[in-house]
Amino acid sequence: MDFHAVLYNIAEEIDSRDLAGLKFLCLDHIPLKKQEFIKDAVGLFKILEEKGLLEEDNLSFLKELLYHNNRMDLLNLLNTNQSEVECQIRTKAQISSYRVLLFDLSENVAKFELKSIKFMLSRKIPKCKLEDNMTLIDIFIEMEKRGILGEGNLDDLKAVCDVIDKNLLKKIKDYESNRVERSTERVPVEIQDVEEMMNDLQATSGDFPGEKDQDKAYKMSSKPRGYCLIINNFDFQRARKEKPEHQNIRDRKGTDVDAEALKNTFKKLHFEVVHFQDRTAEQIHNDLQNFQDRNHDGKDCFVCCLLSHGDRGTIYGIDGQEVAIKDLTSYFSSSKCPSLAGKPKVFFIQACQGKTIQSGITLDTDSEQQRESLEMDAFLQSECIPDEADFLLGMATVENHISYRHPKEGTWYIQSLCKNLKEKCPRGVAILDILTDVNSEVSQKIDLSNKGKQMPQPKYTLRKKLFFPVN
Known part of the structure; x- marks a missing residue:
């Protein structure tokens, strides 16, 4: 089937709630201001194409998006399945574990818990910003805007989850533990290559400071x-x-x-x-x-x-x-x-x-x-x-x-x-x-x-x- 026909068929199956989740997972790649103009999945796919994240011969980012959004049924339209995408993510994830964590938390909060979260955050966020129809994803975005939530700044969120739901707190702590483990793992080959190049340059260029x-x-x-x-x-x-x-x-x-x-x-x-x-x-x-x-x-x-x-x-x-x-x-x-x-x-x-x-001063140029x-x-x-x-x-x-x-x-x-x-x-x-x-x-x-x-x-x-x- 034609590439864009496949994308259209997938877009037809994505409702407004799914779209909000997909846009949130894309925040590290598509700025919030630009996301305001995305009204449907077709619009999202168009921007992903413009950024080179979605191509006919490279659907890995879209597969990862659908996987994290729990739309395993739509993976079939891309001739793949859950286990293949999980293997792809283990090899080279394109969506940050931080963004996935927040999306996962948003999927596991009940309506009555959401009201409690808004109440607890009212000291950090003006009440006029905590509207009744706000989802947890909306709240996360507002927290990020105010600098009280970030990849290495989860203290305020942990304090809320500690009161609301210990299971949510455990998810955050597991993320933090895994983050520390990842930072101590052996660096990938491509990064090692860069480090070797830097060491060679240090020995020859004299720019990097030596031990002395x-x-x-x-x-x-x-x-x-x-x-x-x-x-x-x-x-x-x-x-x-x-x-x-x-x-x-x-x-x-x-x-x-x-x-x-x-x-x-x-x-x-x-x-x-x-x-x-x-x-x-x-x-x-x-x-x-x-x-x-x-x-x-x-x-x-x-x-x-x-x-x-x-x-x-x-x-x-x-x-x-x-x-x-x-x-x-x-x-x-x-x-x-x-x-x-x-x-x-x-x-x-x-x-x-x-x-x-x-x-x-006007100079000659090869291009007018x-x-x-x-x-x-x-x-x-x-x-x-x-x-x-x-x-x-x-x-x-x-x-x-x-x-x-x-x-x-x-x-x-x-x-x-x-x-x-x-x-x-x-x-x-x-x-x-x-x-x-x-x-x-x-x-x-x-x-x-x-x-x-x-x-x-x-x-x-x-x-x-x-x-x-x-x-």
């Missing part, structure tokens, strides 16, 4: 290395509605592409990624306060990526209210966050530093291809980091100037940053050297509509070399 030079580089060996917080502001409808001076502010098309690239990059660099979407100014402050209050004792670093509109010295919440960048970075000074004292705090900020278009029109993230003063050691601030552009964002391909800066991190971190290149390469790459781009250019700018108070090894 360990004090010249920040320690970066914990797993996870630390948290990577991504705050991604796309929808500025509220700002347009509430603040007359922001009537012309646009939604930030293309920012989800950046958020996904950052998420994938820092996961590969062994960071625990937390992704918040569309945050007001107050929520941004609360998010940073939340991570300031966390215990970072077992971690070596903290990374924060801020994607938004802004002005000099500030970024905007989706309500149009300004947030001073220095206020956000200062949450992690040694006095306010002692568990990060002496450890690198890294901020990557995609926003303009003003409204001036940076001009460039016209791009889709670019957009601007219309920001940041020079003093944006605390006056103390161990901070790195990577900014999309120099002071007083705009930065560019492609509606489909993302921003020049973030896309170049992620590409260079992926290529050069395994080779032992220090982060400041990588940012220099990003500067060079972005500075060579040009907006053909107005001959505008862009020059990123790192600012730092680092005391040692900073590497993000992949081993």
